[in-house]
Amino acid sequence: MKYTPREIVDEVNVTPVHPLVNFGYLIGTVVLAAVALYVGLGVAGAQIAARMGPQAESKLGEVIFENVFSAMPLTTEGPDYEYLATLAESLKSDALEQRPELKLHILAEPLPNAMVSAGGYVYVTQGLLDDAQSENELAFVLAHELGHYEHRDNLRSLGRSLVFLSLNTAFAASGVQLPPFLTGSIGLADLHYSREQEQRADVYALEIMHDRYGHVDHALDFFERLNEEELDLGAANQFLEWQSTHPLTESRIEHLEELAAQRGWAVEGAPTALPNQ
Numbered sequence: 001m002k003y004t005p006r007e008i009v010d011e012v013n014v015t016p017v018h019p020l021v022n023f024g025y026l027i028g029t030v031v032l033a034a035v036a037l038y039v040g041l042g043v044a045g046a047q048i049a050a051r052m053g054p055q056a057e058s059k060l061g062e063v064i065f066e067n068v069f070s071a072m073p074l075t076t077e078g079p080d081y082e083y084l085a086t087l088a089e090s091l092k093s094d095a096l097e098q099r100p101e102l103k104l105h106i107l108a109e110p111l112p113n114a115m116v117s118a119g120g121y122v123y124v125t126q127g128l129l130d131d132a133q134s135e136n137e138l139a140f141v142l143a144h145e146l147g148h149y150e151h152r153d154n155l156r157s158l159g160r161s162l163v164f165l166s167l168n169t170a171f172a173a174s175g176v177q178l179p180p181f182l183t184g185s186i187g188l189a190d191l192h193y194s195r196e197q198e199q200r201a202d203v204y205a206l207e208i209m210h211d212r213y214g215h216v217d218h219a220l221d222f223f224e225r226l227n228e229e230e231l232d233l234g235a236a237n238q239f240l241e242w243q244s245t246h247p248l249t250e251s252r253i254e255h256l257e258e259l260a261a262q263r264g265w266a267v268e269g270a271p272t273a274l275p276n277q
């Protein structure tokens with residue numbers, strides 16, 4: 001028997017407009033909803049970063065540490081560690097007293113680098129310790145990271161992921177395994193701060209240097225040495241990792257020299273020796 005479709009009658013289920021126009025509206029609505037969700041997540045992430053309390057930040061820090069950093073070759077003992085932990089404590093601003101306490105780790109990694117992660121986790125590579133020639137330059141790099149910590153730059157850099165990370169830590173008591181797509185983007189070389197964030201962290205660090213040593217001399221030795229080695233020896237590759245997180249420019253050094261001049265800080269003074277020197 002042959003099927004003969006009935007003539008479509010004019011009723012509510014049949015639209016008067018062309019089906020492609022309808023399809024266009026449908027796609028348009030989906031795209032708009034996706035854009036709204038994307039923007040909304042960005043706004044929510046920024047709000048969480050700016051307002052997260054110390055308890056929530058500690059929990060988030062633990063989860064990120066367990067999922068991302070705990071598998072790395074880390075040290076939290078020995079004379080180098082004790083010295084560095086004490087030094088880091090002495091570089092905290094008053095505002096940082098309200099935040100989760102510092103949890104320092106030395107990372108067995110030859111490239112000089114340092115970073116701070118949510119909840120006060122501070123990582124310093126063995127390469128940075130080996131390369132440092134005075135306490136002043138080591139203290140400056142550490143204080144710069146504490147500047148990022150005080151300004152919550154590390155939380156902000158998590159962006160939209162922060163919404164999901166926060167939900168994750170809020171709902172799960174312990175032993176949470178984050179989906180890899182969330183943790184895969186968090187790593188030593190993958191933090192990207194804006195130029196403004198870098199400058200503010202530098203200002204924090206230089207203020208601390210002045211408070212601690214009474215002058216800001218030798219604070220920038222590490223950066224200046226990197227600059228020279230990069231220019232003279234073409235050793236840029238060796239420092240790529242640091243470069244990706246902390247782009248090193250003449251203008252950055254000039255900016256700090258101007259700041260010292262503006263504030264009337266002494267730019268000459270004796271370096272403070274490292275304990276093993």
Ligand SMILES: [Zn+2]
Pocket residue numbers: 144148193198201245246
């Ligand atoms: Zn930085």
